[in-house]
Amino acid sequence: MKRNEMMDRPVINNDVREYLRTAQKPLPGKLGEIQREANEKRVPVIPHETVVFLDWLFPHLQPKRVLEVGTAIGFSASLMAQRMPEEGHLTTIERNPVMIEKAKKTFTELGLEDKIALKEGQAQDVLQELDGPFDFIFMDSAKAKYYDFFPYCMKLLKTNGVLAVDDILQGGTILQPDEEIPRRRRKIHRKLNEFLDVVLTHPSLQSSILPLGDGLLLITKKEDADFSFMEPKIEE
Template sequence: MVESYSKNANHNMRRPVVKEEIVELMRQRLADNQGHLKELATFAKEENIPVIPHETVAYFRVLLQTVKPKKILEIGTAIGFSALLMAEFAPNSQITTIDRNPEMIDLAKENFAKYDKRQQITLLEGDAVDLLADLDETYDLVFMDSAKSKYIVFLPQVLENLAVGGLVVLDDIFQGGDVAKPIEEVRRGQRTIYRGLQKLFEATLDNPDLTASLLPLGDGLLLLRKNAPSVKLPD
């Protein structure tokens, strides 16, 4: 039994931002995971571990095969499901993935030892707050899938380490629809995340140094393309 997610499952995972029947259609009709990815997706579901949902998996397949990134950074490894998906669909990439939860790190290490056959994945253990500042590589794809209130905190460093023309994908940005409401209608416990996401939107959606898109897959993806060597963000 995996302890980390046994009690505090993110309730937004169960609040679809598009019609339930469309979510069902996407989950049933888009090609199933195969082999170890299927096994890991099943394990995550049984243990309540929040890995990317199936419609996002299918989107990533297309994105990775089209963009063919060589250097990928992921913030939020969990059991390594999305890192192994990226390794499979971007077979020429090197992937650095960061997590701070010891239980997830142990599971990810086991899974990488078994399934990262081309040795594409490097796991960095610790808080992204500390680790990001030490990265000296340039990435062409960054996948942010960690604590949502911190996206705006991590973004300046992530953009610094992103190639011009590179892409940042940020997961779970709709808060089950809360982001569209006034703050008074949002549960008190969710307001730090709400404020962080509003700051993220203000900094990115209409920024001339970025091209942004919002996709209603899972709890929402924000896509950012870096257009200039230095991206100006509000203070």
């Protein structure tokens, strides 16, 4: 598994980050075991401070329909599914065959097969096939694709629904000039900045960035708006 160096670049003070990850209550039960094993093996899952935040947020939002873009091993989907109302249902999208099998195993171990639908394929294609509205969307996929996926997510999100976007600050490098970014990461850097330029200023959105993990962006859709200008151009 390719290691993401951004996992070890805190966007806040190192001591504060470690405090957030160790002082807050650990997850109990089987899901806690899955989290600890993932952390020990350096499998990229949402950090504990983001886990605690979602654990706090979901009882307040009470979302009955949740969409996740980027399943990985199924940890965050399982966390959200367990915190949803009993009648709630979660749909998650993943294209990596290895991750798909790991996620299926996670859902089976936790008894969540009936509460989670795993859609296999490219997110851009699957997003256009889904029917909304969703109460909450969690996007944690290819960072360079956030800009492209966003207009489809907005079509699927209900008015006053929440879109949460993970890993938005790129290890604190998001504000650095392009020439200071390693060449292999410049596309991600540019696309994330273009994405932030839209969502932080658009009049139909209310946004807030939390310094959790590598930055968690929360967006509330206050009213419908046309974001088709962000959709990928079809090459002829």
